[in-house]
Amino acid sequence: MLRLIPSVRPLLYAGVALGSLAAAPAFAQAVQVDDDTVIGDSETGDIVVTARRREERLLDVPVAVTAISANTLEKLQATDLSGIQGTVPNVNLVQGRGSTSNANIFIRGIGQPDALQTFDPAVGIYVDGVYMSRIQGALFGLFDVERVEVLRGPQGTLYGKNTVGGAVNVVTRKPDTVQFRAAGSATYGSYDQILLNGYVSAPLVTDKLALSLAGVYDKRDGVVIDPLTGRDYNDRNSWAARGILRATPSENVELILSGDYYKQRNAAALGQATAPLTGLLGFPVLKPAYPYGRTWNYRASTSLAPGQGQRVDHWGVSFTGNIELSDALTFTSITGYRKLSPDYYLDFDATELEVSDAFVGVRQEQFSQELQLKYDSGPLSGVFGLYYLNEDVTSHQEAYSDNLVYLAPAGPPLTFTRFIDDEQNTKSYAAFGQVTYDFTDQFSATAGLRYSKERKRYHRVTSTVTGGVTGGFYEYPNSLPAPFNGIDHVDFDAWTPTLSLSFKPTRDTLLYASASRGFKSGGFNGRVNGVGDVTQVIGGVPTIVPFFEPETVWTYEGGAKGSFLDGRVTMAATGFYSTYQDFQARVGGGSAGAFPVVNAGELRIWGIEFEAAVRPVREWSIRTSFGYLNADYEEFNDGRRAPAYSCNPTGSAIVCEPPFAPPISFSLASDYAIPLGNAGSLTLGGDARFVDKHYLSIDNRPGLIEDGYWLVNAFVQFDAAGGKYYLRGGVKNLTKSIYKTDGQEFSSIGNIQTAYYGDPRTWSVTAGFRF
Template sequence: MADIFNLRSALVAGVALAALVPATPVFAQAADTMVTEEDEIIVSARRRDERLIDVPVAVSAYSQADLERLQAIDLAGIQGTAPNLNIVQGRGSATSANIFIRGIGQPDALQTFDPAVGVYVDGVYLSRIQGALLSLGDVERIEVLRGPQGTLYGKNTIGGAVSIISRKPDLNVLKGQASALYGSYNQILLNGYLSAPLAADKLALSVAAQWDKRDGIVTDPRTGRKYNDRDSLTGRAILRAQPTERLELLLSGDYTRQRNALTLGYATAPLAGIRPIPANPYGQYDYKASTSFRGDEGQRLDHWGTSLTANFELSDAFTLSSITAYRKLRPDLFIDIDATEAELGDVFVGIAQEQFSQELQLKWNTERFSGVVGLYYLDEVVRSHQEAYADDLLGIPFTRLIDDRQRTRSYAAFGQATYDLTDQFAVTAGLRYTHEDRVYDRLTTVATSAAFQPLFPPFSFPGSLPAPFNNDNKASFGAWTPTLTLSFKPTPDTLLYGSASRGFKSGGFNGRANSINDLTVVVGGVPTIVTQFRPETVWTYEGGAKGSFMNGRVRLSANAFLSDYKDFQARVGGGSLAVFPVLNAGELRIWGLEGEAAVRPTDRWNVRVSVGYLNAEYREFNDGRRPPTFSCNPTGNAITCEPAFAPPLTLTLGSDYTIPLGSAGGLTFGGDGRFVDAHFLSVDNRSNLREPGYWVANAFVQFDSAAGWYLRGGVKNLSNSLYRTDGQEFSSVGNIQTVYFGDPRTWNATVGFRF
């Protein structure tokens, strides 16, 4: 612990120094490939192509080469590589992306909660975390923006954004690549990409596909069955047309199909019921867990969408863009929440979601004045059918049946503009107004023996509540969210900036309400029915510096930020049997330091560093069921009241070195190590749902031939570290407290070619 403390102290001091002395910052904002001065890193974080070092925003960028070095197959592959970024496979599901930035994310995976971090694919917002763990076969780059977003993006997000930009088909050049990987647990990964011009300068088509299959890494000792496998097929096609020099059309379609076995965690607390089970039933975790499911129950997902983007240059200065998109999501998920042979928290969740979105943008770029104004509309309908099986909880046949439907209509107008007051000083201002209407309907019933049926009457929402709440299933929310940034460029390749921005996340309805108890909270000592949770808002203040030095061989930046959150939305456990209230728990404050560096000591050697420090605390946590009022911890101990998924320190170190082999090609050795500090995996800080901190190291060696083909061998999690990535807290149902673990050490070998 002393070593970790000393490491943390030294790194925090270094980042603090970088933030306070911006003329010579210590860390950088991009994890991209080190390039020559004429090959600048270009991002579109502000809806126009700009050099990364000119963007006064906390943004990290990843090229396709970066993703290959990270051995990233899907979005989880960039876990921990940007400061204060946490991307993991969602709890209990192989299809979900649970994303936290600066300690802010979606603490409950239920579809009635909005993500705090938005995932965008070519400008199209994905409304649900289910199906968002996307494959990366045809990605040009990924941009990770930290902090509230809304004056530039169609859909607002309070914690940050992950923007995935696909490769456009080339209008004149035939391009392609393919690869085949074989690895541990019989993993087979096939990737293919082809871009072909159909009419020179006018029309081109690209097609990409990926097949990923791997045996399960978790074994049930009682049956020998394997779980936590991989089995997905994805494809994307993009048709690009440029009928005139000023008009570009992009028609895109994508499809993802997943067919997995169960995703099992591990029970960390003793389970109560008619079959008591001790904590850690198979001792120290060794990728063994049990389940009460005995058939072919698993996880299925079909996710597809299409979009049409039109970019029309009205003049040399003005461009009008339209993004029209439709998406459909169909996950059918069996989840053993308790991860034991007992039938306590076994569920089926079938979701039917569809969304239509339309975004219009008017962008301009003149000598001193640039910006974008836009309109956005989203219409989403999400239905679910859920079944919860708990025969072993009370010793009676028990199945809860849930059917619900939520419709959300979101409207927004937004704009952001930058004016260069001088060649060095610029001011950026933005404003957004968001209005959302929601309608939510829910019906729960219980299938049990006739003698116990009266104990579990049907509960409908609306319908089962007393007046005046009986028909309270509609809600509207709205907010103004401004932003202001001042930036100064001491030299053409350095930047200093300061900003203030407000973020907003809509309110909603408790999607776990099974009785009036779930909607009853203590307000001022009085039990009160609360049918909705309010929106949460944040003000974030940030200052930073970035620069490029030595002809692009050194790229550095650092930033410091402070975020004040109001009405933080929390689903809390404990208390009465099977009661799941959702609270606007109160206030939290998060401040931190972030930095990245990309250094190229020689033409053959690249070094990358990323570090983030977080100081996150609840300033108020209102849960009237527990004394004192200010406590998120079920023991009432406010000392351990910390926001979940907010590790104080995250660190990534990466390097690669290439040895030229003359006309044969080149040999590259590379690797990276990631440290994630101790943090809680549940909102209410249960000691069983805590990750004590870990290191993960990866390495690869690759031969690139002059003819365009390559061979690569890689190892992930070299030291076979055992680390927790996520948790399930359903303590009010048999004391369920389940954790999920990252993959053990694995190896892989790849052969591929490019042209």
């Protein structure tokens, strides 16, 4: 595995910076990672995005956004959203802990890795304008995607649910009301992978009505083997479908009805124990057959029985109406309903012992409505709107710890099961507006303001069965002492403004500066099993804090972007500075079994981002990106002065660094098409991505550190004459890098510290068509 040793890092800083400047660096806001130019075309055309909720040229948008086309997603061999990991600067997007469909997303060091339903995501995921409230099921496939837009920085004005880190906007392909279109592919690869994709779009009434249908089937054997049983884990087994009906009854009206369904049925996802496991209160030290500290070889054991895997059903419908009221006014309505039903068996300790296993069954549904009025006339343009979200989440959980609880150091363990039932309702309201005024053809200013208000209501009941005896009943909030026992709901609100100034020296260049504020609401501790989970030491006094407060972030940035040499070179650059306050952290408890959630303090984050897309000749494409991130805790109040892993053990010296904030992210991709005359063309391509050292837990546990890794992928593709048929062979993780993607820290339960890893080297062969 390739590692970046510390002495090499400064050379990479300098080399990447100089190389990027020499070859057209691209600060990551205005670059389409690739274009769909084919051999023989001389122009790439303008790239259009909807980052500001209206169609604009990417080069005109004073926002840090990267647009990744469907063509590029194919070249990256991306089958789901995690396939873009490492290609967008300062974006860490990986498979979330313990599940093949959870998304763990951090942008510029800001994210929320905990899948618990009482935490809101810090990075919003939107599909055709509809917000996805949960990170479960968010790592969906990309089978009918037109492009993916990644917006970095707080989205505090225009995007439906306020997010502090950024947004991932997935735009699907809409049916064509004039032409018939179809595409399909079949892939076979390592671990008996079978991947089938299909897409068809047909006009039902020419120029008036069209329908598209898309589907994907993805199955692969597990890459992790349990040597004690021979069973495999970390497999893939899912299928998904989407149908879109598009009507254009007149030139001024567009109506889009969309429905999608995702089904997952696979075994559990296993990681590796990275610390010695202990029984409750620290005794005895537990000794699994495959102890911690070993070199990861895709071998892990589990106490989960056959059939205790993972099931996800996720479906939704949306209706979008776009009505041009006049030459200057357009009205848009986006209505969405979604239902998510994951049932997960999880082995947190990642051994054949039952230190902490769990069943988590969640039932979530949401309804959202957004109304927009867009104005564009003369020097003034803008978007004004209202937003509403109503989300219900219920869960039933069972925690199994038959190897955790002991009566005495030398005594046998007691069987232990905890039963949990909880429910949460969230209602979110917002009103927003953003206007841009063009003072001249070159200079413009944009100002926006949003008011958000949320109410969260929470109730939880837990009980335990220890050694066959039922007890440990706890009800939140009723079991709290007065007056806290009546706090079953809490309200949050915030004003989030944005301001930007932009200057266009030429039509295809832009300079801008901006300031924006983001907000993520607070909530309740979804792991509260006793008063200790909502007790913090404030001023030396134990204090009950029944809920955690919102997070806020201010980000200031300046950027430049441009397209040169008739579109052959596209560049973008940005620098930013953020102050991130009251960040929400689940920290390892100072006592056994405690899971406090605190507003730990403040982060200071600054960085730079580069991107470039270069086409030296028609047949050759080069893409690169570089991100530097400097993130530090300015304040960390975790209330833990005694535990060894407090981030602020003395109250004055912070000893931790923020997790999931690699200082450097870098990528370089290239492909070259070799014309074969009347036979077609042969394309050779590949990409290399580097993600620097970063921590996988808030308190920087030694076993939950990724030292930095390279990923190298390559492909060769033959396109028949006319481009309708193709054959592709690809390899991912060519150099067999072994790298950690996520971590699970439950140190107050058996000293659990589990790391999860990326896939080994895999190969695939794909045959496909498109017309």
